[in-house]
Amino acid sequence: MKLTVQARTATGKAVKGLRKEWQLPGIVYGKSLETPVLLSCLKNDFIKVYREAWYSTPFELTGAVKHLVLLQDMQLDPVTDEVLSVDFLAVNQNEKVKTIVPVVLIGESKIEKLNEGKIQLVKDEIEVEAFPQDLPHNIEIDISKIESINDVIFVKDLEVSSKVRIVDDAEQPIVTVVELSDEEETTASEEAAEWATTEAPAAE
Secondary structure (H helix, E strand, O other), X not given: OEEEEEEOXXXXXXHHHHHHOOEEEEEEEOOOOOOOEEEXXXXXXXXXXHHHHOOOOOEEEXXXXXXXEXXXXXXXOOOOOOEEEEEEEEOOOOOOEEEEEEEEEEOOOHHHHOOOEEEEEOOOEEEEEEOHHHOOOOEEEEHHHOOOOOOOEEHXXXXXXXXXXXXXXXXXXXXXXXXXXXXXHHHHHHHHHHHHHHHOOOOO
16 A cells, blocks of 8 residues: 655645645654655545555555655544644554554344344544554454343453554453433334334235
């Protein structure tokens, strides 16, 4: 995965001119660089890389800067959520790095299927440490293993490679179950019944 970048001299208010040309101002820094490097890239190119890499997968900068990096930070417009600028962290394949990794729920919840409770993801990111090439893109949690409303999945229950160290507190809950009230159970049952009636084929 690669992102082509150009050297940047525009700073301060001058970066508005870059944005009008669909260029995104950025900076790359890290222990392996003597000084931070100002750069820019095509906004659409960055968005494509971001959607695939997020913060957890290293990718290569090419062009004016050639380096393996992780996305370190992203500044957004507080109103439109448009990306305004990006920070990259230069990493070395021979040095471990810390970053955040998203939590992804997989499987089907028996609790929800029986309308006994609702699965709640209370922590959707985990901080990990590993060599760049060993960083997981995400951490999956199979919610089909949750069998009662008292079940809780903690950080210590997460399964990761032996090459990855989880930095977060092992006793932090990741997934809990919220018990449905009688009113919520009734609503859920009514919606299920309505769906079944709508989807059922008409009698001939």
